[in-house]
Amino acid sequence: ELKQLKSFRVLVPLCGKSVDLAYLAKHDAVSDVVGVDGIQKAMDTFINEHPYLYKNYADNSDGSDGDDGSNLKVTAQPCGKRHQFLKYKGKNISMLKGDFFDLDQDAILSNNNDAPDANNEGEIQLLFDVVWDRASLVAIHPDKREEYVQVLSKMMNPGGIVILVALDKRSGTEEAKAYGPPFSLPEEEIRRLFQHQDWVDSIEKLEEHDESVTFPEKFQRWKDMGLTNMFEMLFVIQTKGST
Ligand SMILES: C[S@@+](CC[C@H](N)C(=O)[O-])C[C@H]1O[C@@H](n2cnc3c(N)ncnc32)[C@H](O)[C@@H]1O
Numbered sequence: 001e002l003k004q005l006k007s008f009r010v011l012v013p014l015c016g017k018s019v020d021l022a023y024l025a026k027h028d029a030v031s032d033v034v035g036v037d038g039i040q041k042a043m044d045t046f047i048n049e050h051p052y053l054y055k056n057y058a059d060n061s062d063g064s065d066g067d068d069g070s071n072l073k074v075t076a077q078p079c080g081k082r083h084q085f086l087k088y089k090g091k092n093i094s095m096l097k098g099d100f101f102d103l104d105q106d107a108i109l110s111n112n113n114d115a116p117d118a119n120n121e122g123e124i125q126l127l128f129d130v131v132w133d134r135a136s137l138v139a140i141h142p143d144k145r146e147e148y149v150q151v152l153s154k155m156m157n158p159g160g161i162v163i164l165v166a167l168d169k170r171s172g173t174e175e176a177k178a179y180g181p182p183f184s185l186p187e188e189e190i191r192r193l194f195q196h197q198d199w200v201d202s203i204e205k206l207e208e209h210d211e212s213v214t215f216p217e218k219f220q221r222w223k224d225m226g227l228t229n230m231f232e233m234l235f236v237i238q239t240k241g242s243t
Contacts, residue, residue: 007030008030008129008160009033009127009130010030011036011108011131011155012024012136013131013136013148013151017046017049021035021050022046022093030092034093034094036096036100037100038099043076054088058072080098082102084099085107104154105127108155109126127157128156128160131155131163138183141183153197156239157239158240162237166186166190166233167230167232168185169227169230172229173227176227201240208234211230
């Protein structure tokens with residue numbers, strides 16, 4: 001899926017210190033990746049674990065060469081309309097520390113240090129072509145899901161896609177199914193959230209597997225809580241318009 005597109009910007013909401021960020025930053029087809037998380041430790045740990053992405057962006061005035069991640073001092077810049085984010089910039093990667101629900105286009109646009117690309121119609125593409133949502137929407141409280149989708153809607157270029165990995169706690173005790181995070185996010189809830197949005201073109205489930213079968217050892221803690229299965233599902237949500 002990724003290789004079909006040529007040069008695109010990727011947003012990783014609630015990124016934590018995920019290795020997905022580094023995978024995406026190094027991907028040939030990715031021009032720019034932006035991760036958002038509220039926890040300072042996620043920023044610090046990611047930078048320390050991937051120093052090569054930050055080497056030329058760090059303040060090494062103490063004489064360190066930056067090869068050892070523990071020596072890297074990346075200075076954060078405030079961004080967003082209300083300076084509500086701190087931006088840690090590296091090589092085609094930025095991590096924004098702040099509350100995802102405060103994300104505005106200003107925070108994103110100030111991230112684009114490189115010249116923006118123009119599409120076939122000559123329009124400038126400044127926002128995101130891909131949202132990479134793995135363990136993100138499932139991490140927030142169900143009451144906040146509509147708000148989360150609204151934030152996403154303002155962040156996407158026409159013709160972009162949301163790659164969404166969700167969990168469906170399909171059977172077990174009601175208590176175990178309601179427990180979170182991660183919260184259960186069944187297919188019908190994903191369709192309820194996205195299909196009536198005027199910016200969404202299609203929602204497709206590409207695959208699913210039952211974690212109780214695929215990873216029985218990992219699943220044991222859920223089983224102990226009263227779940228009998230838990231499906232991990234991969235969706236691609238296509239937005240309207242063309243890139
Ligand atoms: C389960 S982790 C997901 C990490 C990542 N997506 C991955 O695949 O490893 C959830 C993350 O969401 C972050 N988070 C939760 N609510 C947030 C919010 N409102 N704004 C920013 N980050 C938030 C937490 O700090 C945590 O790092």
